[in-house]
Amino acid sequence: xxxxxxxxxxxxxxxxxxxxxxxxxxxxxxxxxxxxxxxxxxxxxxxxxxxxxxxxxxxxxxxxxxxxxxxxxxxxxxxxxxxxxxxxxxxxxxxxxxxxxxxxxxxxxxxxxxxxxxxxxxxxxxxxxxxxxxxxxxxxxxxxxxxxxxxxxxxxxxxxxxxxxxxxxxxxxxxxxxxxxxxxxxxxxxxxxxxxxxxxxxxxxxxxxxxxxxxxxx
Amino acid sequence: xxxxxxxxxxxxxxxxxxxxxxxxxxxxxxxxxxxxxxxxxxxxxxxxxxxxxxxxxxxxxxxxxxxxxxxxxxxxxxxxxxxxxxxxxxxxxxxxxxxxxxxxxxxxxxxxxxxxxxxxxxxxxxxxxxxxxxxxxxxxxxxxxxxxxxxxxxxxxxxxxxxxxxxxxxxxxxxxxxxxxxxxxxxxxxxxxxxxxxxxxxxxxxxxxxxxxxxxxxxxxxxxxxxxxxxxxxxxxxxxxxxxxxxxxxxxxxxxxxxxxxxxxxxxxxxxxxxxxxxxxxxxxxxxxxxxxxxxxxxxxxxxxxxxxxxxxxxxxxxxxxxxxxxxxxxxxxxxxxxxxxxxxxx
Numbered sequence: 345x346x347x348x349x350x351x352x353x354x355x356x357x358x359x360x361x362x363x364x365x366x367x368x369x370x371x372x373x374x375x376x377x378x379x380x381x382x383x384x385x386x387x388x389x390x391x392x393x394x395x396x397x398x399x400x401x402x403x404x405x406x407x408x409x410x411x412x413x414x415x416x417x418x419x420x421x422x423x424x425x426x427x428x429x430x431x432x433x434x435x436x437x438x439x440x441x442x443x444x445x446x447x448x449x450x451x452x453x454x455x456x457x458x459x460x461x462x463x464x465x466x467x468x469x470x471x472x473x474x475x476x477x478x479x480x481x482x483x484x485x486x487x488x489x490x491x492x493x494x495x496x497x498x499x500x501x502x503x504x505x506x507x508x509x510x511x512x513x514x515x516x517x518x519x520x521x522x523x524x525x526x527x528x529x530x531x532x533x534x535x536x537x538x539x540x541x542x543x544x545x546x547x548x549x550x551x552x553x554x555x556x557x558x559x560x561x562x
Numbered sequence: 563x564x565x566x567x568x569x570x571x572x573x574x575x576x577x578x579x580x581x582x583x584x585x586x587x588x589x590x591x592x593x594x595x596x597x598x599x600x601x602x603x604x605x606x607x608x609x610x611x612x613x614x615x616x617x618x619x620x621x622x623x624x625x626x627x628x629x630x631x632x633x634x635x636x637x638x639x640x641x642x643x644x645x646x647x648x649x650x651x652x653x654x655x656x657x658x659x660x661x662x663x664x665x666x667x668x669x670x671x672x673x674x675x676x677x678x679x680x681x682x683x684x685x686x687x688x689x690x691x692x693x694x695x696x697x698x699x700x701x702x703x704x705x706x707x708x709x710x711x712x713x714x715x716x717x718x719x720x721x722x723x724x725x726x727x728x729x730x731x732x733x734x735x736x737x738x739x740x741x742x743x744x745x746x747x748x749x750x751x752x753x754x755x756x757x758x759x760x761x762x763x764x765x766x767x768x769x770x771x772x773x774x775x776x777x778x779x780x781x782x783x784x785x786x787x788x789x790x791x792x793x794x795x796x797x798x799x800x801x802x803x804x805x806x807x808x809x810x811x812x813x814x815x816x817x818x819x820x821x822x823x824x825x826x827x828x829x830x831x832x833x834x835x836x837x838x839x840x841x842x843x844x845x846x847x848x849x850x851x852x853x854x855x856x857x858x859x860x861x862x863x864x865x866x867x868x869x870x871x872x873x874x875x876x877x878x879x880x881x882x883x884x885x886x887x888x889x890x891x892x893x894x895x896x897x898x899x900x901x902x903x904x905x906x907x908x909x
Binding site for chain 1: 595596597711714715718719720721722723725726808809
């Protein structure tokens with residue numbers, strides 16, 4: 345579409361697309377960093393630590409810009425409140441991802457080798473839920489009929505992550521891991537909950553996207 | 563000259579109140595939801611109401627003339643004044659009113675006073691159009707709803723582009739709505755004066771404006787003054803309350819109701835339909851408010867029949883019957899006063 349015709353709408357459209365790209369990158373970086381940590385590639389993990397922080401800062405800038413432009417240019421008056429809400433909420437996911445990575449870097453929890461595959465699965469499902477949420481939000485803007493499908497996928501991955509979370513916790517506090525001290529167990533539980541929180545947050549926002557999509561119908 | 567202006571004033575007042583009230587039917591949701599600025603809406607209304615009045619105003623006026631040709635200027639003043647009073651009174655009572663209904667009541671009041679028979683064939687045509695217009699408007703809204711729903715589901719338009727299209731769409735259907743309003747309702751404002759005042763045609767280059775068109779221009783300006791001076795208030799209160807619908811819904815409602823008004827106003831369209839051997843509708847001033855209510859109901863039915871406000875329907879029915887009767891009674895009484903107290907010939 346020509347720039348001249350759409351002007352400000354086009355400008356904002358690019359900004360929103362870039363913002364969603366950043367959220368996506370945030371989820372991918374979260375997954376990459378955690379995989380490195382779980383597989384004990386600590387050196388590479390620490391080397392790339394600032395990546396997620398940069399993404400988060402960049403996303404914050406975009407979020408502020410989108411808010412400002414939506415109000416300044418008086419665009420989409422009837423969906424504006426919903427769009428702002430979604431943009432704000434989705435930002436909490438990138439914040440959370442950064443927080444988890446940095447806390448792991450600080451606290452350096454010890455993950456027993458036998459729990460690695462369960463941890464990887466939890467990380468995979470949590471990141472996948474965020475990926476589907478970003479797709480749902482993109483559909484909200486570009487192809488409203490698809491929103492429902494992606495929201496369903498968010499639900500699916502959140503549910504899977506829930507199951508991973510429970511299984512991991514049960515294993516940690518069972519006889520299987522009796523050699524692990526209680527302090528480490530509690531620390532591991534905290535990180536499991538934090539990783540799973542990403543998918544919980546994605547699910548909550550996906551519900552809001554679904555409601556906003558219903559409101560957009562004629 | 564001053565006497566003529568005084569006599570015309572009641573028609574101009576009716577025009578003012580028409581502009582003040584009915585602009586909200588066309589731009590109410592667009593302005594209320596901040597999709598369109600009031601100043602833009604007012605500018606478009608002004609241009610297109612005047613264009614519609616001058617270019618296509620004759621058809622519906624002719625029908626009013628056929629219902630009863632008011633004989634003198636003082637009588638025309640009274641008829642238009644009675645219509646204006648009825649509109650004001652009904653508005654105070656909170657009933658949705660139409661200048662179309664009240665002016666017809668006023669003319670019937672004159673017919674009764676002067677002892678001339680009302681052409682029942684024409685009256686039937688007018689009342690039929692009043693009943694049919696909201697139904698037709700609802701039908702258009704249903705059809706447009708399904709077309710747009712299908713299109714929007716398949717078109718994959720970015721929300722921000724859709725916003726852009728909707729703004730332009732609201733401006734374009736707003737212009738069409740203003741044109742149709744001018745074309746259809748100018749008869750209410752100036753119709754009663756046309757047969758009485760003999761105004762020579764006026765030439766500007768290759769354009770010739772008949773006497774009636776000059777009166778329509780004056781009426782159109784009165785409507786515009788109503789739009790500019792008072793309609794913002796109506797748009798921000800009534801406009802947003804009655805139509806709690808999305809901007810695309812508003813686009814459909816305005817397009818449906820404007821098409822209805824246009825069909826009841828355009829002689830060219832009528833001739834075209836006759837030429838094609840299709841059934842055509844009489845050129846009758848109908849109510850833009852009721853066309854809008856019809857379209858909103860149509861939209862409600864298309865969406866599954868929820869949110870239909872039966873109380874509002876009842877109110878419309880009451881307004882429908884009360885307005886012409888009130889205007890006829892006021893017209894009759896005031897004509898008596900004009901004749902016997904102010905000693906002006908009204909027959």
